[in-house]
Amino acid sequence: MEDRPLAELFEPATRKRWRQAVEAALKGGDFEKRLVSKTADGLRIEPLYEPAASVAQPVRAPGPWRLAQRIDHPDAEKAGAQSLSDLEGGADALVLVGRDAPAARGFGLDLSAVDTLDAALKGVMLPLIALRLDAGPAGFEAAALLKQLVERRGDDPATLDLNLGLDPLGAYAAIGRLEQGWEARLSETVTAFAGYRGRVALADARPYHEAGASEVQELAAVLATAVAYLRALEAGGHDLERARDAISVLLVADADEFLTIAKFRAIRRLWARVEQACGLESTPLRVLAETAWRMMTRRDPFVNILRTTMASASAGLGGADSITALPYTQALGLPDAFARRVVRNSQIVLIEESNLARVSDPAAGAGGFEALTAELTEKAWAAFQEIEREGGIAKSLESRALAGRIAAVEQARAKAVATRKEPLTGASEFPFLAEKPVAVLEVAPSQAARSDAGLPSLRLAEPYxxxxxxxxxxxxxxxxxxxxxxxxxxxxxxxxxxxxxxxxxxxxxxxxxxxxxxxxxxxxxxxxxxxxxxxxxxxxxxxxxxxxxxxxxxxxxxxxxxxxxxxxxxxxxxxxxxxxxxxxxxxxxxxxxxxxxxxxxxxxx
The missing domain is CATH 3.40.50.280 (Cobalamin-binding domain)
Known part of the structure; x- marks a missing residue:
């Protein structure tokens, strides 16, 4: 009796044989229309990819990503209680959200006094966590207050993992007002925080993503912003290596796992190109993630748990250093303790039970992810060069050139939402008219910090x-x-x-x-x-x-x-x-x- 491995008893699997089987199944249907999709940037998503050749991919530092939670209760004492509850529940990073920040959604702390920061972080041992400020246009003032708090508590600056979140260009994109002299203030802040561990500047993608930007546009805007900060710090007297080490980026993670993973991998490749052009030896870029505001829905909000979990997993697999996931009731008001616990536990399961953080780059060698990463990198670099030709990110925002390109993509996406080519579960698909109200904290939101002069902040489900x-x-x-x-x-x-x-x-x-x-x-x-x-x-x-x-x-x-x-x-x-x-x-x-x-x-x- 012949003893052969089972696989040898069948013909070799080839693309030609697969394509013949597909054509038979389609029964004359158009392969391109039925099985090939395209992203907002026109990138092809093929139904089948072959294994990819090994490509050098910069990755995050070894270890799991940080689990960050927003602290955005307007009452400082209650915010302090939130901080301790989140940390005791498994978070190891906090984001202090100021009321002037575009991402505050009408809530946030009044970060105008050091006592407010102290109360919001009461009982929190800063050397044991990572802390980021999200103060928007009040970022420089909030950073100075944080320095006062560190000095008041007597913490060793070298032991602190701080991200000051200074992003004057991102604030300009969101609210349409650019702070004069921001370059000098940024340079002075880097000097003032010499000896501290962490990052000073943050190139934030959220204003662009919320306006409807595609993946390529988001990457290009973030890269152009980071390069603008690099230039400002160099002009302020800092050597390029110190300037580079003061910069971090924040990308938005949404429920499209393929594009999110590829996007987070692409930003590291793009930054490595910048480092190479500057003559710097490549070091791991600090990449932060926040789940997408534009995908959140007010209707059937429990679906948001699935969206944010998928987004968090994708960002983690893509190499994010820290992930902030929005609670599922974020679009309805100020989330309560239960909503915060759910979004926190989702990440704990991903890290501790699913072990998604144990492999530095799990997408390596996968044909689909490698192809998307490479295409996003090339197209984003070209879009970045276009912004540079316009005079840089500030000039592009001032002329509304970038805003115009984003608006065109947003209009196409709005049409897809209107026709349900891009379905929204609970809003445009499978709506439930008898759904019960979902609890949020009884805190009335204040007026949003955005204005008509800045980019719009949109959620896809709003028309429905x-x-x-x-x-x-x-x-x-x-x-x-x-x-x-x-x-x-x-x-x-x-x-x-x-x-x-x-x-x-x-x-x-x-x-x-x-x-x-x-x-x-x-x-x-x-x-x-x-x-x-x-x-x-x-x-x-x-x-x-x-x-x-x-x-x-x-x-x-x-x-x-x-x-x-x-x-x-x-x-x-x-x-x-x-x-x-x-x-x-x-x-x-x-x-x-x-x-x-x-x-x-x-x-x-």
Whole structure:
């Protein structure tokens, strides 16, 4: 009997054989349209990659990433309680958020007195943790106060892991106002913190990401900002090595694990190019991460737990040194202790139980990640050079050139959200109109620090949430939501797919669907419609039934007083349906947001 390994009994797996199997499965379908996707930057995401050749990849210093939590309660004593609770619960890094910071979301501490910092860090042993300031335009003042606090406590500066988070150019991007003389103040602060361990300047990607920037644009803006700080410090008399060691970057991690991992790997390659151009020996760049504000939703906020966990895992796998994950209720208000615990525990599981931090670069050699990393690096370098040709990041922001490019990407993404090409679970997909309120702390937010002069801060779900908010207001005022009558034609087996699709689609706009088991008799259909009290109706059935019954059903609904009639599907011949009274068509890929806005108005008469 022949004794051969099982694998040898089959033909070798080749790309050619795989492609033949794919073509057979597609049955004539377009390979490019069906299996190849593209990022906002036009990068191709292939369905299959071969193992990649080994590429030199800068990595973070050995060990797990830091688990950081935001301290943003406006009351300093309560903020201090938050600090201790988070550290006792497993965090090993804190971010003190000032009320003037664009990322404060209407909360944050008043970082104008050293006593406030002292109270917010009461009982915290600074040498045992990492601490970052997020003070926005008040960054220089907050840094000086932190130095006073260290001196008051008598801590050894060399034992402290501090990140002052000074980012005047990031504040300019967010609020549209650039502090005069920031270069000199940055240089003076580096001098003042000589002997301290940590970083002084932070090139922060959040203003760009929140405005809608693509991965390439985010990387380019951060790199251009870091280079601007490098130049400012060199001009201030610091040698390049000291200037380089004073700079860190913060990238945004979102729920797209492939692009997030590749983006975090790419920033290290990009910075290594800068170091090489400066004649410096490469050292690990300090890369911080915060999960994306723009992916957070107010509706079905528990889905945010999945989003932030995926984002945290991706940032960690991509090589982030420290990760700050937003609690799942962040978009609803000031998160309570439970929400903070959930987001903290998610990272603890990733680090301690899943052991994701044990390998320095787990994506190494993986064809997909290596290809994306290489493409992001090259495109981001070209975008960085474009900013440099415009005079640097400050000049590009001043001329609105960068803002214009980001706006173009944001508009394309907004269209994808409106058509559900980019679905948002709980907001545009699988909405639940009867969801219960989620608890947040009873602290009223203050006015945001952003202005129209800066880049906008956007969340993808906001347009759908506005419709849901309006529906809730109507429910509270009248006891009833806007409704749509589902005019289901034929038995359940025939109409169920489209009636379910339609009910979920209308619910995304806060419009409650009135369902039924279907009708074979027009008179019964009309009686049910009149009894529903709805002004909207949506025909739901198969294409075959539409051909014979949709036109008379639409005419009967119109005659019965239906204000607006929709049809679930995309019929090839729509003119006859329109003449019969069908106003719009609901199908995968339609402008759902536009349809819902119109339907919400029509539902109210």
């Amino acid at each position: 949430e506005a419709l849901r908010d309006a529906s809730d207001a109507i429910l509270e005022r009248t006891g009833k939501r806007p409704t749509v009558f589902l005019a289901n034609l034929g038995p359940v087996a025939v109409h169920n797919a489209r009636s379910t699709f339609a009910a979920n689609a209308f619910a995304a706009g806060g419009i409650e669907a009135i369902g039924n088991d279907g009708f074979t008799d027009t008179q019964a259909l009309i009686e049910a419609f009149k009894a529903s009290g709805a002004r909207l109706a949506c025909l739901c059935s198969s294409d075959a039934i539409y051909q014979s019954e949709a036109v008379p059903a639409a005419e009967a609904l119109k005659a019965a007083g239906a204000g607006t009639i929709y049809l679930a599907g995309k019929p090839a011949e729509a003119e006859a349906l329109r003449q019969a009274g069908v106003h719009g068509f609901l199908f995968a890929g339609c402008d759902l947001l536009g349809l819902l806005r119109e339907a919400a108005e029509q539902a109210q008469g």
